[in-house]
Amino acid sequence: MKRLLSSIALLMVTTGLAQAEGELQLYNWGDYTNPELIKKFEAETGIKVTITDYDSNDTALAKIEAGGSGFDLVVPSANYVPIYIEKGLIQELDLSKIPHHSNIAPEWMNVAYDPGRKYTIPWQWGSTGMAVNQKAYSGDINTSAIFLDPPPELVGKVNVTPEMNDVLALATMYMGGEPCSEDAELMKKVRDKLLEAKPKWLSMDYGMTEKMSNNDVVASLYWNGAIFRARLANPDVKYGYPKEGFPLWMDQVALLKDAKNVEEAYKFLDFITLPENAALISAFARYANGITGSEEFMPADMKDAPEIVIPDEFKDKGHFLMTCTGKAQDYITAIWTELQK
Numbered sequence: 001m002k003r004l005l006s007s008i009a010l011l012m013v014t015t016g017l018a019q020a021e022g023e024l025q026l027y028n029w030g031d032y033t034n035p036e037l038i039k040k041f042e043a044e045t046g047i048k049v050t051i052t053d054y055d056s057n058d059t060a061l062a063k064i065e066a067g068g069s070g071f072d073l074v075v076p077s078a079n080y081v082p083i084y085i086e087k088g089l090i091q092e093l094d095l096s097k098i099p100h101h102s103n104i105a106p107e108w109m110n111v112a113y114d115p116g117r118k119y120t121i122p123w124q125w126g127s128t129g130m131a132v133n134q135k136a137y138s139g140d141i142n143t144s145a146i147f148l149d150p151p152p153e154l155v156g157k158v159n160v161t162p163e164m165n166d167v168l169a170l171a172t173m174y175m176g177g178e179p180c181s182e183d184a185e186l187m188k189k190v191r192d193k194l195l196e197a198k199p200k201w202l203s204m205d206y207g208m209t210e211k212m213s214n215n216d217v218v219a220s221l222y223w224n225g226a227i228f229r230a231r232l233a234n235p236d237v238k239y240g241y242p243k244e245g246f247p248l249w250m251d252q253v254a255l256l257k258d259a260k261n262v263e264e265a266y267k268f269l270d271f272i273t274l275p276e277n278a279a280l281i282s283a284f285a286r287y288a289n290g291i292t293g294s295e296e297f298m299p300a301d302m303k304d305a306p307e308i309v310i311p312d313e314f315k316d317k318g319h320f321l322m323t324c325t326g327k328a329q330d331y332i333t334a335i336w337t338e339l340q341k
Contacts, residue, residue: 003169024049024264027060031122031209031226031322034284041271047264054207064089064256072259073268075123077341079323080164080249081113090254092118097266100273103205108250108290112322115309121269122290124225124281125250127310128166131208131227131238136200136218141240141283142314144174147221148197159220159252162204164336165321166247167194170221173245173319187331195338200242212237228307241314248318250290 009058026033028245030053038049052071054060057080063069076084084090097116104117114120122222130146133150137153145151145157150170160167170180170192175274177186202217209218209226213233227239253272255265269278278289286306302308310318326333 002140009077022264024073024261024268025071026051026073026075027054027063027069028073028075029053030055031205031208031283032075034250034280036284037272037277037280040266040277040280042046044271045264045267047267048060049268051239058137058164067258069256069258070260071256072261072265075251076120076255077165077321078113078252079257079321081120081252082253085114085119089257090119090256091257091259093121093269094266095116097263098270098273100270103273103278103291103293105290111250114252120254121270121273121279122253123251123253124283124287124289125248125287126224126287126308127163127241128163128221128223128247128249129227129242131212131220131222131230131236132240133212133215133234133236134238135217135236141238142243143245144170144221144238144242144244146219146240147201148174148193150200150219154219157218158201159202159203159205159208159217160201161206161208161220161221161318163221164332165324166249167221167323167339168332168335169247169319170242170245174242176244179319179321180328182327182331184327184331186337191335191338194335198339223287225285226300228286228305230250231307232301242335243314243315244291245317245319249321250320252290252329256303 021163023045028051033051041051056076060074061080064074100126104122109117132141133183137151139151147160150158161301172179172181172192175186175189177194180341181187208217208220209229210224212230213214224239257267275291275293276297278294279289282289283299
């Protein structure tokens with residue numbers, strides 16, 4: 001009888017393992033994962049991918065930090081990677097299981113937030129700027145004044161994406177400072193400017209690709225690739241690079257410390273370092289990626305798109321956002337909390 005029970009127990013264990021194999025849980029930004037990429041990965045590997053969306057870095061971090069998420073991979077922005085590492089939420093990668101790791105472009109390999117790419121694989125990178133429907137406003141769109149000092153035509157019509165670090169970085173640069181400033185007087189001016197501007201906004205929301213395509217919103221602080229997609233549907237939509245300074249960012253994929261489907265996760269990480277697959281990621285969300293050789297597989301309209309190719313006059317205005325610490329983070333958090341009231 002004991003032998004029979006042992007056999008039944010063993011069968012239950014092995015059956016459970018079989019059910020767990022061939023699955024992958026990806027936690028990613030909404031509207032950011034190409035269905036064709038997932039379809040191709042599933043066809044080539046037999047691994048079933050489940051995607052769960054989030055709308056901000058803070059949302060994702062809070063979910064992961066709470067524990068028991070059930071996710072295997074997460075896609076944080078660069079300035080959040082050190083936080084994930086410090087909190088022990090992601091694990092160092094076994095590069096022997098990512099044989100195409102060398103395809104990562106040299107400029108994206110030894111990044112300050114993850115030297116040598118020991119913890120993350122590039123997903124996409126871009127900028128945060130101003131999107132304006134030029135039927136509503138024909139003036140200068142290369143300025144953060146669009147949301148901080150809206151022209152009369154745009155008062156009550158501007159959306160601001162509720163991403164704390166982007167908003168605070170743009171506002172700080174507009175007021176003459178640098179991101180992560182610890183200057184108390186400067187940050188008070190930033191706070192006052194944001195609180196003064198907020199009543200002139202329409203909303204603080206996501207989903208601007210559709211809303212600007214449909215003329216539901218005519219101006220927004222938003223991300224370049226999403227606005228590229230909006231322009232393809234609505235040629236009146238244009239993307240501006242704030243001359244006062246604007247954020248540059250990169251999102252990357254990390255393996256969670258408590259991931260259950262580890263081998264499946266490694267297969268996916270290696271899969272996205274292949275140039276043709278990295279190009280699929282970009283072709284959907286319309287952002288650049290960090291994989292060498294992907295350019296030849298990219299859609300032709302991305303090669304000279306104004307949302308992708310930063311004009312020479314603005315190239316030195318882009319600032320790669322890093323992790324703010326100490327007083328700088330305290331100021332940012334306090335201002336953001338007040339802005340949400």
